[in-house]
Amino acid sequence: MSDEQPEKCPCCNNPWSKGTGDMFAQLCAMCEETEAKDKTDAVPGLSPSNLDTTVSPSDNFFSYANGGWIKSNKIPAGYPSWNSFLQLHVTSQERLRHLLQGLEGGDAKNGRALTEDEAKVAAFYAAAMDEDAIERAGTKPLQPLLDLCSKAATSSGAALAKCIGQLRSMYGLSVFFGIGVSPDNKDSDHSLCQVAQGGLGLPDRDYYFDDDKEEKRSAYKKHVALMLTLLDDPKATEPTDNNTAAANAIYDLEIKLAEAHMTKTENRDPEATYNKMSISELTARCDGKFDFASYFDAATGKSVDELGEVNVRNTKALERMAELVSSVDADIMGGYLRWHSVNKFASYMGKSFVDEDFNFNERILAGTEEIKPRWKRAMAFTEAALGEALGKLYCAKYFDESCKERALSIVENVRQALEDRLKEVDWMTSDETRAAALKKMSRFRVKIGYPDEWIDYSTLDVKRGEPFLSLVFKAKAFDLARDVKEMNQPTDRKKWFMTPQTVNAYYHPSLNEIVFPAAILQPPFFNPNADDAVNYGAMGAVVGHEMSHGFDDKGRKFNADGNMMDWWTTGDGEEYERRVEVMVEQANSFQVHGQSVQGKLTCGENIADLGGLRLAYRALKAQPGFADGKPIDGFGPTQRFFLAWAQCWRQIITKERSLQLLTLDPHGPNEMRCNGPLSNIAEFHEAFDVADGSPMYKEKERRVDIW
Secondary structure, eight states: OOOSOOOBOTTTOOBOOOOOSEESSOOOTTTOOOSOOOOSOOSSSOOGGGOOTTSOTTTOHHHHHHHHHHHHOOOOTTOSEEEHHHHHHHHHHHHHHHHHHHHTTSBGGGTBOOOHHHHHHHHHHHHHHOHHHHHHHTTGGGHHHHHHHHHHHTOOHHHHHHHHHHHHHHHOOOOSEEEEEEEETTEEEEEEEEEEEOOOSSSSGGGGTOGGGHHHHHHHHHHHHHHHHHHHOTTOSSOOHHHHHHHHHHHHHHHHHHHTSOOTTGGGOTTTTOOEEOHHHHHHHTTTOSOHHHHHHHHHSOOHHHHOOEEESOHHHHHHHHHHHTTSOHHHHHHHHHHHHHHHHGGGSOHHHHHHHHIIIIIIHHOOOSOOOHHHHHHHHHHHHHHHHHHHHHHHHHOOHHHHHHHHHHHHHHHHHHHHHHHHOTTOOOHHHHHHHHHHHHTOEEEEESOSSOOOOTTSOOOTTSOHHHHHHHHHHHHHHHHHHHTTEEOOTTOOSSOTTOSOOEEETTTTEEEEEGGGSSTTTOOTTSOHHHHIIIIIHHHHHHHHHTTSTTGGGBOTTSOBOOOSOHHHHHHHHHHHHHHHHHHHTOEETTEEOOHHHHHHHHHHHHHHHHHHHHHHHTSTTSTTOOOBTTBOHHHHHHHHHHHTTOEEEOHHHHHHHHHHOSSOOHHHHHHHHHTTOHHHHHHTTOOTTSTTOOOGGGOOOOO
């Protein structure tokens, strides 16, 4: 489980699924669709129109490979950026819309009644689309939640802990800290409850302290005050004095919480975030100031004995939370809980709440100028609630099973390249380390397309006529119930952490598996009609990226069974870390709008990008006919391989979004992800005649070579 903050996608402010392992790119699968039409040619492989030949590939390969595309495209209304991933979501999200429209009024076309899942999807989407009903309902559907907040504010001890637990179980609202489930880092066959820092309204703890975010902090306090005022009067346009004072008090409480939070970089460390203990030990660690037994009973319905041990990812944050909760003034507590209630659910409410939520979270934080059309937001809400039900429909209609076999062949060829690389890597001097690495590689599990077993939504009650917000509450309670069922139980290794319609991929260190949802098996990442150079430069690099995560700075701490243990000799471990530091310094030197990339935060992704690209190229070279490959559009196979890699990262992005991602995202900026690995690869230099002294050239002593 990842840090509970933020609970909303930074690009659209919609709830999104918790992080699991390491993704190829940071994306919100709920919002990446648009009506804008990509102006590149709809042909297999590469289009020369994407290039900007006024730029030398030796100077900036990202601009050379993508400059034509950048000049002929713009950021669509409603988005802070536009890139290859969003382009793919055009297809998947428009398809989902078509499927949902086909369910309206039953499946009359085929003369059959809807299945139970289809009926639920149709009902949820219809409720999300009914803006008139949402406006008429006003804040009434939120009132039971607000009443529970008021009860909590006047409670203490076990009663207060119980109320906070009920906020989580009944409404999906995490305050002060979050809970979830994932495999035990040191016993991957067993899953346990994870307890993580939380309770902030800004996207991350750094937003409370970074000098360059003072304007954002000021805007945030005004936003909190206006949202509280809207709860009293949905027609208000300015905050009242009382709510302005309340917002300042809430901010003061949150900054005290933030002081004890781990940074994004610290929170990547699987050892520092592994602190398994009993609930009684957690209570004692917090000096008995918070009744965790009462909280967990209310939040999960399980007793202390039934839950067993839990993992506390962020011990100092939990200690600070307990101290503050036990001493905070009742009025401040009440204001804090009301604020987090409306912050969590504003996007599901009436227009005044939606508009103010968008104004702060998208316009101010991300630079988005226009809110998305209602159908796009309704689609996001439906995917968040019934993602696999939609995914099942998507795959039945659109997934080409033949693509699975072709993709699996790429996976196997890249895996073979990794095996060969592990056998020969010269900086790894110990046979013991090498044998353990090869064993881990041999145990990779691969999932492609969609789950073998779909989520059972039979216990999620979705009926037409209910207030939309009530359906949202039910969906969130359903999600928690699924998590609770897995706590202190054998790990479910069939579970997927992305829906099939998500354009992404991931590696899970505890499960030692790589997963490729159906929607990524389409151009520009995968094209059955394109030449091998293009498919290996794109899909092959994705596969290699995920495999390399098994051996990045975090993944290397897990063995073949997915258990955290040190399988490295001292010498090999020290040499590995020395090479990682070179990569960290390379990333630190890259700047965006005058601010440096966080090399340590992004190093896992940077290791995977470089390793994945090297492995994919090695796999390509092993394909029959590679040496005799003829040029296409004037480019040979090696050149087309690197051009395919570059086109994965084409992007236009607002300044605000770029700077936001520097703080939040463990992935580096797209231009760096394109150019950074290439500058370390001799085959790229040779293919494009990149000479010593050129910006895209790194001297041998400055290059990094890990996998």
